[in-house]
Amino acid sequence: MGTVEPQLATASQVTDGFHLVIDALKLNGIDTIFGLPGIPITDFTRMAQAAGLRVISFRHEQNAGNAAAIAGFLTQKPGICLTVSAPGFLNGLTALANATTNCFPMILISGSSEREIVDLQQGDYEEMDQLAIAKPLSKAAFRVLHAEDIGVGVARAIRAALSGRPGGVYLDLPAKLFAQTMDAEAGRKSLIKVVDPAPKQIPGADAVKRALDLLKGAKKPLIVLGKGAAYARADTEIKSLIEKTGIPYLPMSMAKGLLPDTHEQSAAAARSYVLPEADVVMLVGARLNWLLSHGKGKTWGGKGHKDWGGQKFIQIDISPSEADSNVRIDAPLVGDIGSCVSALLTAMGSNWAKPPADWLGAIAERKSKNVAKMAETLAKDPRPMNFHSALNVVRDIVKANPDAMLVNEGANALDFTRSIVDMYKPRKRLDVGTWGVMGIGMGFSVAAAVVSGQPVIAIEGDSAFGFSGMEVETLCRYNLPVCVVVFNNNGVYRGTDVNPAGGPDVAPTVFVKGARYDKLIEAFGGVGVHATTPAELRKAMEEAVRSRKPTLINAVIDETAGTESGRITSLNPTSGKK
Ligand code: FYN
Numbered sequence: 054m055g056t057v058e059p060q061l062a063t064a065s066q067v068t069d070g071f072h073l074v075i076d077a078l079k080l081n082g083i084d085t086i087f088g089l090p091g092i093p094i095t096d097f098t099r100m101a102q103a104a105g106l107r108v109i110s111f112r113h114e115q116n117a118g119n120a121a122a123i124a125g126f127l128t129q130k131p132g133i134c135l136t137v138s139a140p141g142f143l144n145g146l147t148a149l150a151n152a153t154t155n156c157f158p159m160i161l162i163s164g165s166s167e168r169e170i171v172d173l174q175q176g177d178y179e180e181m182d183q184l185a186i187a188k189p190l191s192k193a194a195f196r197v198l199h200a201e202d203i204g205v206g207v208a209r210a211i212r213a214a215l216s217g218r219p220g221g222v223y224l225d226l227p228a229k230l231f232a233q234t235m236d237a238e239a240g241r242k243s244l245i246k247v248v249d250p251a252p253k254q255i256p257g258a259d260a261v262k263r264a265l266d267l268l269k270g271a272k273k274p275l276i277v278l279g280k281g282a283a284y285a286r287a288d289t290e291i292k293s294l295i296e297k298t299g300i301p302y303l304p305m306s307m308a309k310g311l312l313p314d315t316h317e318q319s320a321a322a323a324r325s326y327v328l329p330e331a332d333v334v335m336l337v338g339a340r341l342n343w344l345l346s347h348g349k350g351k352t353w354g355g356k357g358h359k360d361w362g363g364q365k366f367i368q369i370d371i372s373p374s375e376a377d378s379n380v381r382i383d384a385p386l387v388g389d390i391g392s393c394v395s396a397l398l399t400a401m402g403s404n405w406a407k408p409p410a411d412w413l414g415a416i417a418e419r420k421s422k423n424v425a426k427m428a429e430t431l432a433k434d435p436r437p438m439n440f441h442s443a444l445n446v447v448r449d450i451v452k453a454n455p456d457a458m459l460v461n462e463g464a465n466a467l468d469f470t471r472s473i474v475d476m477y478k479p480r481k482r483l484d485v486g487t488w489g490v491m492g493i494g495m496g497f498s499v500a501a502a503v504v505s506g507q508p509v510i511a512i513e514g515d516s517a518f519g520f521s522g523m524e525v526e527t528l529c530r531y532n533l534p535v536c537v538v539v540f541n542n543n544g545v546y547r548g549t550d551v552n553p554a555g556g557p558d559v560a561p562t563v564f565v566k567g568a569r570y571d572k573l574i575e576a577f578g579g580v581g582v583h584a585t586t587p588a589e590l591r592k593a594m595e596e597a598v599r600s601r602k603p604t605l606i607n608a609v610i611d612e613t614a615g616t617e618s619g620r621i622t623s624l625n626p627t628s629g630k631k
């Protein structure tokens with residue numbers, strides 16, 4: 054009996070790897086972990102929950118990773134994804150690579166097997182050199198071998214994810230580390246609370262002047278807002294810049310709602326007119342990648358597909374090496390968007406001249422033509438429903454619920470939603486991003502609900518939904534206010550292809566006809582609705598948003614509606630052989 058007390062006293066003075074990782078995360082304001090338990094991190098998930106962290110468990114690591122990535126985008130804190138070793142790590146890695154590509158701050162923490170065995174390739178359980186594999190796909194990758202280095206490891210991961218251009222960071226934690234013990238007080242002292250992880254980057258006065266000089270001389274100026282601008286949370290400054298200059302702007306997909314899409318200066322509905330016509334274009338947190346046709350070619354008024362259209366570019370970006378990646382940038386403005394836009398506003402003074410009236414007039418004319426054409430299409434009520442008549446409903450629901458989060462993936466389901474559904478507030482639209490990746494749907498939806506507490510509406514192509522569909526169980530398990538609408542047209546792009554060889558297999562793009570996705574969620578106690586008309590869809594969506602119950606609506610869309618690859622058919626090679 055006499056030995057019990059001293060033992061307890063000793064135990065209370067000792068900490069271990071599990072607790073140090075949890076304490077380091079908490080110390081840095083991390084409150085949620087997205088992951089999937091298993092060897093060697095099962096106990097970690099239990100202890101994290103016991104320590105007050107919210108631990109959201111998924112059915113597949115890729116969805117947990119996507120959740121972490123978008124949580125990072127929404128909060129400016131690195132989203133944490135926790136996985137088991139080798140295969141679990143690889144499943145999470147796609148999401149980490151996608152986060153890096155999209156400039157979302159995220160940390161993938163994976164358990165790993167015995168270093169000595171892995172390095173000698175002696176065939177350990179889930180043997181893999183995870184650090185080496187993660188390196189080329191992440192912004193940074195670290196491994197911690199000793200409990201006393203956990204504080205530094207976590208601090209480095211947080212800084213790497215958040216500073217400069219945000220991105221995905223890999224943190225490798227070998228199984229042995231978790232059980233390592235050390236003196237509790239020394240452990241506590243070894244942890245680091247990261248100070249100023251995303252330091253402001255102030256642009257140079259000469260760069261600000263160069264940008265303003267160029268903008269001042271423009272006859273047909275245009276501002277392009279990208280998701281970097283949404284991430285930066287410089288909403289007030291950006292609004293002032295747009296309104297003070299009077300310059301028309303184009304929101305990239307995830308920048309929609311930074312200013313309400315109904316803003317009179319939005320040129321979204323005149324996109325194919327403003328890009329080739331503009332003479333000076335200011336990019337704010339948007340890269341001249343494929344989504345902007347690399348700043349050249351026909352989209353920009355160039356003669357051939359690689360020809361420069363003659364525009365001058367100003368580019369605001371936190372990454373100094375982004376400029377000139379595709380075409381010449383005449384005025385790079387390097388810094389964080391908040392600081393850059395504030396500097397522009399200060400240097401502009403109070404009597405900035407609005408752009409020429411003929412430029413604004415020409416845009417307004419194109420816009421109203423396109424809007425009128427769209428209104429006409431939306432007013433139709435075909436049987437069966439098509440993308441337009443269904444999205445006319447979604448458009449109204451989002452308008453009535455501007456705080457709701459909108460997740461969107463697919464091909465046609467993505468493209469039509471982007472141009473039909475107006476967004477009213479910043480960071481509400483979450484979609485396939487820079488890669489145009491499929492599979493983000495349920496991961497993004499879970500994180501959007503968890504992080505924002507707002508209702509989530511997920512507009513999913515039937516193919517896209519399949520990548521993460523099992524997570525409807527996760528929606529039900531955590532009782533999340535997510536309304537998934539599957540636009541079901543029986544296949545990838547459409548459901549009408551036939552097997553050219555005439556055999557018993559259906560064509561590669563075709564799914565089971567008349568599938569009832571609504572039944573999936575019912576298996577887990579969620580609300581399933583089969584909707585074949587806009588009226589049924591409206592009723593179901595209204596009820597889902599009102600009740601906040603996990604809901605899946607199987608919206609039956611005409612299987613002949615939609616085009617191959619949606620708006621990016623040109624990227625899909627077709628045979629030159631006739
Ligand atoms: C836009 N438009 C509108 C409106 N908004 N018309 C009326 N009213 C409103 N509110 C018009 C706009 O002017 C365009 O018409 C058209 O709608 C399409 O606009 P969008 O979507 O902005 O433009 P576009 O050309 O499609 O943009 C290119 C893009 C975009 C590459 C940025 O397609 C994109 O983000 N794509 C991601 C695709 C993706 O990742 N897919 C995954 C596929 S999966 P015009 O001006 O007349 O042209 C595998 O297949």
Ligand code: ADP
Pocket residue numbers: 154155156218219278279280281282284285305306307308337338339340341342344369370371372375388389390391486487
């Ligand atoms: P989109 O796809 O919407 O055009 P991109 O992902 O191509 O947007 O571009 C986002 C850009 O924003 C990246 O080049 C990134 O470096 C930049 N960025 C991200 N955060 C900030 C920030 N806080 N300040 C400045 N630039 C930023």
